[in-house]
Amino acid sequence: MDGVSFLRPVRPTAGAQVRFMTAGSVDDGKSTLIGRLLLDSLSLMQDQIGALAGEGDELDLASLTDGLEAERAQGITIDVAYRYFATPRTSFVIADAPGHEQYTRNMVTAASVSDVAVIVVDAVRFDGVALLPQTRRHAAIAALMGLELIVAVNKMDLVEWSKAKFDAICQAFRAATEALGASAIAFVPISAKAGDNVVTRGRAGWYAGPTLIEVLEATPARASRAEAPLRLPVQLVLRDGDARLYAGRLESGTVRTGDEVAVGVAAFPTKVASISVSGRTAAQALAGDSVTLTLAEERDLGPGGVIADLEVRYARRFVVDLCWLDETQWSPTRRYKLRQGTLETQALIGRVRSVRDIATFAGVEASALRLNDIASVEIATRDPLLADRYADLPGTGAFVLFDPDTHQTAAAGMIREVL
Template sequence: MSAVLQPTEQVADHRALRFLTAGSVDDGKSTLIGRLLFDSQAILADQLQNLEKRAAGAPVDLSLLTDGLEAEREQGITIDVAYRYFATRSRKFIIADAPGHEQYTRNMVTAAAGSDAAVVLVDITKIDWKSGAPVQLLPQTRRHALLAHLLRVPSIVFAVNKLDAVDDPARAFRATEAALQAFAAEAGITTVAATIPVSALRGDNVTVPLDAPWYRGPSLLQLLERLPTTQERTEGSLLQPVQYVARDEAEAGQSAQGAGHQPRVFWGRIAHGSVQAGDAVQVFPSGETAVVAAVRRAGSTVASAQAGESAGIVLDRQLDISRGDWIASPGGLQPAQRFTATLAWLDTEPAVVGRKYWVRHGNRWVQARIGAIAHRLDIHNLQPVGAETLQVNEIGDVTIELQQPLPVEPYASNRVGGALIVVDPASNRTSGALLVRSAG
């Protein structure tokens, strides 16, 4: 039986894959990561000895490899995002173990924002697959899949876990796979790479393919080795947020601006497009224009740089540019003071129309208010529901009004230009994540 919900083109991509694991509490996320680390021999000898000592002759608890906080070990849950690294012969991996508890959904949003893939675990022991009725997925499974979809994670993998704990794994997997297919179709999630049966505890189908007549698909690791990384848009106009401004002492006195002059280098990670010497650029918010005199990468002058790369831009004339500004192709920026967006609310204090917040776009902070809440999304039936506020972990469509215009872009076309965070000015808590739908 094929595990693939939506076929994806298998490409040769050997760059490091950043992926997160998500799901409900006790679905086995930390154990799955521990199994990947253990089977790929990415565990240090002293780590393994400590785990064996704690086990005192019992099977080693692999979840302890990621649950590093004392409170996590005491409660048996993941609280903060834990990052781990491992490699196979063909690829390197960066894993983010996101908390499953609803209280820590904000951590999952943080991990998903920079991920190339999301592995959403489904605990087969928590759902009723025997009744013959359609399987009802857990709310956190639906929520995490929706958030990964909204945050434009390029590939989503559903891992049906703990199949070693059921008496009919083939039937249980097929019923759950059908429910996940129906959910993905209803939610419009087209980035599902596969649904895979696993047993993180026993190691079934994690790194070695499952030897069962009812499944002929890849193991989880085989699939991860073939998934593509995020491809930023390199064609079209340039967009680069300025993160850091430095003076280049090595080039002092050699610039076209005169002896003794120390060129200023404007560093940042290019959001889209490319840049090379001789390109005309425009700065936001001043609107001033200049010509690129040189492009730097890792301290050296290079011919060009493109989207996804961190680069330093040297201009042919002095301009007042600081952290938080944007450098773009002339006419490429369309500043807006009002836009509609999807808002994932993460604060225990509800989102209220008219209340002022701080929003961060790139490296610029601006005061803003929620002008209107169009509706919230009911994660159970995926239908919009009228709402006057958004409670913690709810997702809704809102209108945002800014004190100063920002060069926002639709999140669907660019993850950098279309993403903002919302911060409560009183508590300084990160209150929400904004994904721009349209500006103006």
Template sequence: MNDVVSEKNLVKPQHPQQERGLLRFITAGSVDDGKSTLIGRLLFDSKGIFADQLDAMSRAKHKRTVGDTIDLSLLTDGLEAEREQGITIDVAYRYFATPKRKFIIADTPGHEQYTRNMVTGASTADAVIILVDVSKVKLGDDGSVELLTQTKRHSTIAHLLQIEHVIVAVNKMDLVNYDQTVYDRIVAAYMDFAKQLGLRDIHAIPLSALAGDNVVVAGDKMPWNKGPTLITLLESLSVYDECHDEPFRFPVQLVARHNGHEANDFRGYMGRIEAGKVSKGDKLTVQPSGQSATVKEILVLEGSLESAVVGQSVTLLLEEHLDISRGDMLASVERAPTLLKTLSADLCWLSEDALDLRRKYWIKHTTKQTSARVTKVDTLLDINTQDRRPADTLKLNDIARVSLTVQQPIAADSYEAVRATGAFILIDEVTHQTVAAGMIRFD
């Protein structure tokens, strides 16, 4: 089983897109699986910690290590409440670089009540490290292996959010004397669960974050492991720039007018290109009105452009005088988004107040906000078995396929096709708290 990460896994595929030098990844798992310690170890062993940070950690009053050993978890547990309780509460982002790649890490909480924080961190991630604590996994004498619910929950969320790379880090191998048999059984159980989910690009790796084994340096404790260290694996993952060949999507954030002291009637539509590319002279459609438009000019702070691509924030000037406002979308004519008044979506419920099918919520989709109602919970997902069953409501951390109706039509794509226009959040009309995150499905 130690060949799960083989050389063929590390070979970068031929791809017409340009590889990105920056990798965004998150750590996920259950409580005290060692997520913060792992990130601290990565930063420490890759020389990504400054001397003053080391000094502050060594003098920290809430350190949880014996003697003069540095508590590396304190590097990401920045809140006082986190240090006092020894848990991670909020998402902590850290940046570091090696000679081969730059990284942005999101350390996410393990507690079930903070699953919403994990969803936030995962929404922009290219890869996820699912930590599995060998000391918590139940290994039966009959060969059975029982993974923790949070391991399954976070893997399910990673699948729903379509995170490209999944790394299963079997941590605290020092507690089982680096036993290969224990590692093999845990990885086999996870692979079975991943097959149920439909996860594909999975890399398994044994390590000890506290001792530093197989994180940056392989060491000699696990000679049976023929795979790369964690940092080598992270450096080898292929991540590509956003695709310019997707259909053009430009949600309007703001309509810019001149200052009133000029004769020309300047009217520009400002926003971020969420998918595809645009050039001067392109024919576009305005959603939801269906009007036709022609790109006259593309402006940025430095001046005018001939074309612009996904990720750029620009101001578009049109040949036509049209009624366009915030929340409208400029899109490709050939592959226009679908106008939806009713939609089906996978919903992660993030509120402590249960879903009330009688209530209205605000739906925030790209730059558009309108009233919405969840009309039906089609199927509630059982995290442990992956079975689906009918339900009347959703509670904190529930995941379900639901049906919604919206007051004003939204121009959307399926989440699989275009992430930005296939995602939305639901907001409580009274408290203005985000209560759910959704992914639009067309199947």
């Protein structure tokens, strides 16, 4: 069964790609904002606009993204919805993430495939002092995962476009995120419902900055992963007669025929004999390419092994940040399955160093890991892992933990330090 586009099809010819997620507390208007972006960037078909008719004259913009019956019934977003749209300059992937604390793990899912987080703050509900806990949690997770932050102060029409209120929210956000070592690249006062400063310019005379879509279009491209050290985790070994072809995707770096590379945990040096990208012979391949390689010398290398640059290091003990995503809390005696790149091995969490307090972002001592906790822990693994820090090499500095019995995805992990 095949299908056509639900939204207006994205032009494959659009320019650079920006992947962004929406975050913020429940009811702050994230889904409405996405509806507004789609509507005003002319990404909707006429009949879809017709189907948005809510009560009275107002369009029910949120109904575009709340795709599940349960969501429409409860008026909240449970899981991430992915949407695709384009402006003449940029093609966008939106991950519309839920705000409800119970569904934080789905927000983490959205963050892991995004470059930017648009954090929506409800100007009406701001008490003049602190951001809502879930807003803080989202800012913390987005910053931890290396996303750029954009703050959209929403419902400004309901506070009469008060500059004082806007400034106070910006101030509270800056104060809150300082401890994270993160800062927002922009603050934009908007009304998602009325359409101010989202795609078209708004009514606040005092605001001369860019609209939200302009900020998104100008999002600085992440440092090119092609310049980083080579990491090619092997997915499988194909055979062509007697030749062994190593198939996988470059998580970072560039590889050319004749390059010296380090194969596997023992880092055996050898040369790249040939490269094929998407079925065609090529002289080089870049980060993101799915390739097959042949090597000058056959080495003991199978699925889970890595072809890397000569400086590669492996280790078994790390300090990592974990987002605990399982309803079953961490058990110190259990060995979790750990996946880094294409390798699956076992891991033991030796010690919980601290769990972040969501109010202050400070680390507090803890001995348990529960659903939605963000923690710094020490882990040890059965097989050596790439000693890549997430901040340097996000493709291989990231890992996940699976529960060995229920197979649930238990945690998202990021390597901070090698012990």
